[in-house]
Amino acid sequence: MIGKNVVDAYGSVLGTVLDVELDLDKTPFSLIVSNRDSTSGRGSKELLIEANEIGRVKDIVLLKTGHEEKVCPKCGYANRVAASYCRECGTAVS
Numbered sequence: 001m002i003g004k005n006v007v008d009a010y011g012s013v014l015g016t017v018l019d020v021e022l023d024l025d026k027t028p029f030s031l032i033v034s035n036r037d038s039t040s041g042r043g044s045k046e047l048l049i050e051a052n053e054i055g056r057v058k059d060i061v062l063l064k065t066g067h068e069e070k071v072c073p074k075c076g077y078a079n080r081v082a083a084s085y086c087r088e089c090g091t092a093v094s
Contacts, residue, residue: 009062015034018033047078
């Protein structure tokens with residue numbers, strides 16, 4: 001999967017898979033994706049896409065839905081929507 005483009009259900013290219021992260025306590029795996037959103041000024045360079053968000057993998061990684069995120073007010077990291085705390089710095093995100 002590394003090197004494949006990640007596309008959400010709206011057809012937006014989110015970035016390219018950089019690595020696969022294994023977390024056996026939660027979902028089977030997550031994809032670490034380069035963030036193509038250079039216009040937002042958020043400073044985040046990576047997105048984390050969980051396995052349950054992936055619809056299909058062929059020439060691209062197609063997500064089941066549009067990708068949503070919670071941006072940390074302190075460091076700008078793009079966290080999952082379900083996150084209560086920032087994965088990067090630990091700050092509470094709402």
